[in-house]
Amino acid sequence: MGFDNLVFGKKDAHQLLEEYGSPLYVYDEVTLRQRCREMRSLLSYPRFRVNYSAKANTNVELLKIIGSEDLDVDGMSPGEMHLEMMAGFPADRITFIGNNVSLDEFRYAVERGIAVSVDSISQLKTLGEVNRGGSVCLRINPGIGAGHHAKVVTGGKKAKFGIAVEDLPKAQEAAAQYQMTITGLNQHIGSLFLEPDAYVEAAAFILATAASLTSVEMVDLGGGFGIPYRHGIEPRLDLARLGTMLDDLIKDWVARNRPLLVRTEPGRYVVAECGALLGTVTAVKENYHTYFVGTDIGFNTLVRPAMYDSYHEISVAPGNERPYAEYDKPVFVVGNICESGDILVHDRVIPCCQEGDALIVHDAGAYGFAMASTYNSRPLPAEVLITAEGEVRLIRRAQTLKDLWW
Ligand code: LLP
Numbered sequence: 001m002g003f004d005n006l007v008f009g010k011k012d013a014h015q016l017l018e019e020y021g022s023p024l025y026v027y028d029e030v031t032l033r034q035r036c037r038e039m040r041s042l043l044s045y046p047r048f049r050v051n052y053s054a055k056a057n058t059n060v061e062l063l064k065i066i067g068s069e070d071l072d073v074d075g076m077s078p079g080e081m082h083l084e085m086m087a088g089f090p091a092d093r094i095t096f097i098g099n100n101v102s103l104d105e106f107r108y109a110v111e112r113g114i115a116v117s118v119d120s121i122s123q124l125k126t127l128g129e130v131n132r133g134g135s136v137c138l139r140i141n142p143g144i145g146a147g148h149h150a151k152v153v154t155g156g157k158k159a160k161f162g163i164a165v166e167d168l169p170k171a172q173e174a175a176a177q178y179q180m181t182i183t184g185l186n187q188h189i190g191s192l193f194l195e196p197d198a199y200v201e202a203a204a205f206i207l208a209t210a211a212s213l214t215s216v217e218m219v220d221l222g223g224g225f226g227i228p229y230r231h232g233i234e235p236r237l238d239l240a241r242l243g244t245m246l247d248d249l250i251k252d253w254v255a256r257n258r259p260l261l262v263r264t265e266p267g268r269y270v271v272a273e274c275g276a277l278l279g280t281v282t283a284v285k286e287n288y289h290t291y292f293v294g295t296d297i298g299f300n301t302l303v304r305p306a307m308y309d310s311y312h313e314i315s316v317a318p319g320n321e322r323p324y325a326e327y328d329k330p331v332f333v334v335g336n337i338c339e340s341g342d343i344l345v346h347d348r349v350i351p352c353c354q355e356g357d358a359l360i361v362h363d364a365g366a367y368g369f370a371m372a373s374t375y376n377s378r379p380l381p382a383e384v385l386i387t388a389e390g391e392v393r394l395i396r397r398a399q400t401l402k403d404l405w406w
Helices: 013-020 029-040 060-068 078-086 103-111 121-131 165-177 197-211 239-256 304-308
Strands: 024-028 048-053 072-075 094-097 115-118 135-141 181-186 218-220 261-264 275-287 290-295 314-317 331-334 343-348 358-361 382-386 392-396
Touching: 013 024, 013 275, 013 358, 013 382, 013 392, 024 029, 029 048, 029 060, 060 072, 060 078, 060 392, 072 078, 078 094, 078 103, 094 103, 103 115, 103 121, 115 121, 115 181, 121 135, 121 165, 135 165, 165 181, 181 197, 197 218, 197 239, 304 343, 314 343
Parallel strands: 024 382, 048 072, 048 261, 072 094, 094 115, 115 135, 135 181, 181 218, 218 261, 290 331
Antiparallel strands: 024 275, 275 290, 275 358, 314 358, 331 343, 382 392
């Protein structure tokens, strides 16, 4: 770290903030395309598709790029499906993977020809009301989970997601009641793994489950592919090793069973690293021997550190000419929200900051803007894309005060 030479295409952080306002989300097209390609080539198994899990970031311009890289998408709500269709995804490249959704939400998907996955027998019956005679995927809960924080572990006996495997016979009965065919199984055990083992174990489990359900033509192994938020400390996920382990499993399964379409559902891996969040140092102080760097990046703009104690690397672009120096002890970087939990960086040694410096929060492309809110009545920030040619393009305008009411 240090006063990195942080250039965003042809501009620097200060120029971008001046032009588009602070804070500001910035995305890099080249990195986004690269991550898409890495995911697309995870398996050598030919009948393999990637569903980008759009909850991580639904900016329509990013979705268009992701679509152009031959990824399909998941939608979690009519809102996500709507944005995906705006980005040009046809219905047959979208899967609605809902959780506790309403009859109307199922109808929205069915009327448009979007495949639906349900995650309880109760939801299966609700879907049956609008999809009699159609097909359905079941989200199973394999009874194992994984993730970077208890709040993102989505498999396991205490998680709210999925159908317990022992209930599958009941799910089959319910599907039969509505003449629905169970054509797919999916699962997602949790978010952010950097070692392949738990994912491969869960993949083996869902494949074993699919073996006896002969109508199943598609198995979706889930998302959760992690990225190294701690630069230079955490290793990158070894995709080559993971891919080989999965390929072996799948090829063996297909040889012993029947043809199968295999999907994965990455969210974070696709978009996290292409995004940075820029902001401005608005105040600095030392209170009772603790340094606080105050910024306009509150948890309304990036909630991950406050919600999950998540770590993001942070760089400082000084607003004036001065020699480089670091704080002599760890500091807190805090936002402009009226809550003491509004902490962006906990107890970390960073470069000394002054009012007017720009801050760059790295790897903010996933679950950044997507989870932003207008808490404390702060309008949502703008988003810009640095194109492959290095140009800056506004891809969502900042909200104004007028947008805060009706
Ligand atoms: N599929 C399903 C059914 C999911 O629920 C999720 C994420 C994904 C795929 C994509 O997971 P990913 O590849 O991004 O790990 N807000 C949290 C993460 C919550 C993930 C929720 N489900 C965070 O900021 O870390």
